[in-house]
Amino acid sequence: MTKLVEWLLGVSLVGAAWALVSFDLLDLSLPQTYREVAWPMPLYLLVSFGCFSLATVGYRVATFNDCDEAAKELMEQIKEAKEDLRKRGLKM
Amino acid sequence: MATGVDQAVGMSLVVFSLLLFTYYSVWVIILPFMDNEHTLHKYFLPREYSVILPGIAAVVLLLCIGAFTAVIMWKNRKPKKVD
Numbered sequence: 347m348t349k350l351v352e353w354l355l356g357v358s359l360v361g362a363a364w365a366l367v368s369f370d371l372l373d374l375s376l377p378q379t380y381r382e383v384a385w386p387m388p389l390y391l392l393v394s395f396g397c398f399s400l401a402t403v404g405y406r407v408a409t410f411n412d413c414d415e416a417a418k419e420l421m422e423q424i425k426e427a428k429e430d431l432r433k434r435g436l437k438m
Numbered sequence: 439m440a441t442g443v444d445q446a447v448g449m450s451l452v453v454f455s456l457l458l459f460t461y462y463s464v465w466v467i468i469l470p471f472m473d474n475e476h477t478l479h480k481y482f483l484p485r486e487y488s489v490i491l492p493g494i495a496a497v498v499l500l501l502c503i504g505a506f507t508a509v510i511m512w513k514n515r516k517p518k519k520v521d
Contacts, residue, residue, distance in 0.1 A: 382470040386489055390466045393492055397459040404451025407444055 364388065
């Protein structure tokens with residue numbers, strides 16, 4: 347079974363469970379509050395995934411380390427490359 | 439360590455997303471279990487908006503992405519060569 351088929355199976359199982367609970371397809375007569383909570387679940391999961399992504403990006407922006415030696419090395423290499431290209435006739 | 443503006447922007451993103459997550463969680467999951475007379479209800483909009491507002495945000499986001507792509511592609515169009 348390929349990964350795609352596995353994922354599709356998982357998603358359709360979860361989707362079926364969600365539809366069962368929110369639209370009462372089997373007439374189980376769950377309490378109204380549980381149905382009210384279950385119905386926006388896909389949207390809620392999407393919103394919380396978005397929040398998690400935003401928080402991860404923000405955290406990694408705040409804790410990104412400066413790499414001084416790598417920056418210096420990069421400037422050196424840029425100078426060398428410019429020299430080399432100038433010698434070969436490229437006008438910068 | 440990243441300094442200055444980077445740290446401020448990063449931390450504000452983290453705080454904002456935490457606040458948004460907490461507010462939305464209470465709105466969707468906790469409020470239905472509270473009685474209709476509980477004081478908590480007056481801090482939250484009616485529940486229909488908990489579906490409509492993210493929908494509008496998604497549409498706006500797609501519009502922005504589409505507009506950005508259109509502007510970039512417009513700027514990069516090359517005129518046809520004339521022989």
